[in-house]
Amino acid sequence: MLRRHIHGDTEAFGLLFTRHKDRLWAVAVRTLGDPEEAADALQDAMISAFRQASGFRGDSAVTTWLHRIVVNACLDRLRRRAARPAVSGLDERAMAVLATGQAAPDAGAGADTALDVMAALRTLPPDQQAVLVLVDMLGYSVADAASVLGISPGTVKSRCARGRARLLPRLAHLRGQARPRASGTAPVPAGPQEGRQRGNHLGTGRVSPAEGGGEPKR
Amino acid sequence: MRRHADAETLAAFREELLSRRKAARVSAHLAACSRCAGLDAQLTEVSALLTQSTAPPMPDALTSRIEAAIAAEAATRAAAAADGTVAAAGAGAHAQDGAARPSAQRAGPAARPPTGPRRSILALRVAAVTAAVVVVAGGGYGAAKLLSESSSHGTAASKAAPAISATGAPRVPAGGVGAPAAASNSGSGGTVPAARIVSSGTNYQPGQLKSQVSVTLTTAGGNTAETPGPAPTRRSASPFQPWPACVARLAGGTRALLVDHARYQGRPATVIVVPSGQPGTLRVLVVAGDCTTRTSHVLATTALPGSG
Numbered sequence: 001m002l003r004r005h006i007h008g009d010t011e012a013f014g015l016l017f018t019r020h021k022d023r024l025w026a027v028a029v030r031t032l033g034d035p036e037e038a039a040d041a042l043q044d045a046m047i048s049a050f051r052q053a054s055g056f057r058g059d060s061a062v063t064t065w066l067h068r069i070v071v072n073a074c075l076d077r078l079r080r081r082a083a084r085p086a087v088s089g090l091d092e093r094a095m096a097v098l099a100t101g102q103a104a105p106d107a108g109a110g111a112d113t114a115l116d117v118m119a120a121l122r123t124l125p126p127d128q129q130a131v132l133v134l135v136d137m138l139g140y141s142v143a144d145a146a147s148v149l150g151i152s153p154g155t156v157k158s159r160c161a162r163g164r165a166r167l168l169p170r171l172a173h174l175r176g177q178a179r180p181r182a183s184g185t186a187p188v189p190a191g192p193q194e195g196r197q198r199g200n201h202l203g204t205g206r207v208s209p210a211e212g213g214g215e216p217k218r
Numbered sequence: 219m220r221r222h223a224d225a226e227t228l229a230a231f232r233e234e235l236l237s238r239r240k241a242a243r244v245s246a247h248l249a250a251c252s253r254c255a256g257l258d259a260q261l262t263e264v265s266a267l268l269t270q271s272t273a274p275p276m277p278d279a280l281t282s283r284i285e286a287a288i289a290a291e292a293a294t295r296a297a298a299a300a301d302g303t304v305a306a307a308g309a310g311a312h313a314q315d316g317a318a319r320p321s322a323q324r325a326g327p328a329a330r331p332p333t334g335p336r337r338s339i340l341a342l343r344v345a346a347v348t349a350a351v352v353v354v355a356g357g358g359y360g361a362a363k364l365l366s367e368s369s370s371h372g373t374a375a376s377k378a379a380p381a382i383s384a385t386g387a388p389r390v391p392a393g394g395v396g397a398p399a400a401a402s403n404s405g406s407g408g409t410v411p412a413a414r415i416v417s418s419g420t421n422y423q424p425g426q427l428k429s430q431v432s433v434t435l436t437t438a439g440g441n442t443a444e445t446p447g448p449a450p451t452r453r454s455a456s457p458f459q460p461w462p463a464c465v466a467r468l469a470g471g472t473r474a475l476l477v478d479h480a481r482y483q484g485r486p487a488t489v490i491v492v493p494s495g496q497p498g499t500l501r502v503l504v505v506a507g508d509c510t511t512r513t514s515h516v517l518a519t520t521a522l523p524g525s526g
Contacts, residue, residue: 010292025276136268161229
């Protein structure tokens with residue numbers, strides 16, 4: 001019975017991971033800007049989630065909770081990284097991988113742009129990076145981002161605003177590079193993106209931003 | 219609004235964060251000032267540039283790596299559920315990882331005392347785990363201390379605890395079900411069962427993992443049997459030998475039976491043997507590197523028939 005319980009949890013968790021892995025990866029790799037570190041963060045987060053969870057339901061609360069664990073794992077790494085002196089060589093190599101990781105049609109200018117955008121994003125405080133990754137890069141709604149981060153929607157908005165304002169001078173040289181939304185260039189996991197409320201949704205249920213809100217229940 | 223708006227004000231305006239009065243002034247100013255309208259357009263472009271950023275898709279190798287890690291965790295968790303040291307181990311460490319934050323709340327409903335029938339089922343199960351290493355009375359504290367020290371970041375034991383308590387595992391009663399399982403490895407009161415930490419020098423290979431681990435187990439077991447390959451260069455039965463940091467993470471509080479600092483496919487790796495939770499089988503985990511970091515890359519796992 002006990003074994004079946006654990007076995008069942010493992011299976012349920014495997015399904016959950018399969019269903020969400022691409023979105024969770026998209027969050028991790030953009031938040032950290034380094035595929036290798038994102039891989040480590042995602043693995044740590046999944047093991048941590050598996051240890052914490054005693055039962056799963058495939059509802060939005062679980063999705064939010066999973067996202068939160070991944071985002072927190074990434075933010076911890078970002079903050080630790082901020083605490084050490086920058087290793088610029090690594091960052092440049094990592095971002096080169098990121099920028100060239102896209103499909104190749106317009107690899108030249110497109111890759112340079114992506115590189116510059118990622119480099120500029122890295123100059124922001126981690127809290128601002130996190131909201132911009134979720135809201136602007138991946139198209140999560142302000143409400144969903146607030147649930148994931150455990151902060152109020154107002155805080156999400158103000159962090160977005162401050163982050164964008166701070167990015168503006170750093171992206172000034174790219175003016176005119178922003179392409180009109182073309183069908184073939186959407187980021188892999190995010191899918192087609194239409195306006196601000198596009199792409200990623202955590203589900204219909206609203207989740208309290210409070211820490212306990214996103215937990216699966218037995 | 220006479221003065222030009224700065225980028226932050228405009229960004230806040232776009233998010234409707236300004237007071238009604240201030241928003242009205244910004245709005246009026248934008249209509250009249252081409253410079254600020256241009257700045258406003260640039261802000262739109264910042265979001266557009268972020269939207270267009272791309273990232274590589276999740277590598278398939280990572281998917282299987284994480285699935286293997288979850289499977290390993292599940293196996294060790296099943297074994298750990300039968301090991302009474304875990305509850306004590308959890309008490310000795312504190313969550314530091316941000317990802318573990320919800321664990322405190324999660325432990326609440328899950329940590330209910332086990333009910334009667336459940337307890338007896340569990341007791342039966344514990345007796346059936348031949349490979350389990352049981353800490354008898356007095357050993358619990360030592361094990362907990364060792365675990366929390368070895369996982370210097372406190373992640374393993376602290377995160378494992380809620381999961382384990384969720385299964386309702388009670389402390390193993392001293393002298394009860396512990397007797398049959400502890401035969402090979404028990405200590406008297408106050409002694410932590412000795413696991414073997416060796417550097418066998420073995421270069422483990424995917425196809426030969428089972429047989430190679432069996433050899434190492436036999437060799438490291440202190441038997442006199444001569445085996446091919448170099449003899450272990452380091453062996454310790456001391457309970458105070460520091461464990462590689464990732465062992466506690468992977469073993470989820472279970473005592474590993476063997477830790478071998480060796481190679482896998484020519485690259486530095488650590489081979490860890492833990493009880494699998496299945497009667498008569500052991501779990502073998504191959505972890506990249508020397509297993510001292512927080513992150514543990516599980517390269518391979520396999521099951522091994524084991525006598526415990």
